[in-house]
Amino acid sequence: MSSNEFAAPLRLELAASRLYSRYLLSIHLLGFITACTPTQFPWTINLFIMIVVAGSAARYCPVWFQTTKPTALWVWQDTLHWRETQSDITWRLMPKYFLSRWVIIVRLQSGRGQCRVVIWRDALPIEVFTALYRRLKFQRYTVQRSATGV
Secondary structure, three states: OOHHHHHOOEEEEEOOOHHHHHHHHHHHHHHHHHHHOOOOOOHHHHHHHHHHHHHHHHHHHHHHOOOOOOOEEEEEOOOOEEEEOOOOEEEEEOOOOEEOOOEEEEEEEEOOEEEEEEEEHHHOOHHHHHHHHHHHHHHHHHHHHHHHOO
16 A cells, blocks of 8 residues: 555545444343343332433434434545534544444544544445545554654
């Protein structure tokens, strides 16, 4: 992979993720089933837990039914800077981020504060997700290498 490929801007049009929706649904179902099982606690505590889980599920219900219309557009400008096109803010990539084959979580900072962007695998076309994964993996390697002086 050439360094010219890393220099080109990378457009991230984040769409709704079905993986995230399924994750939320499974967590809430697991919580509800756990609250419904008989325990040594009084039934009022189990009822309270069921109400909390149902309230959380109602809060996240719109996420489960989102369309695939892009919700956010980010442009990776260079190795450390991202630009959010909706608000035209330039964000700086923070050094700690999480990479896996299913989800990428990056921390960004601007003059307005910090934010976390969670990018699920199915929220981007697979070639864009793979390119982002490679860029972040390469950047982590170069930062570690420069820190150790190798």
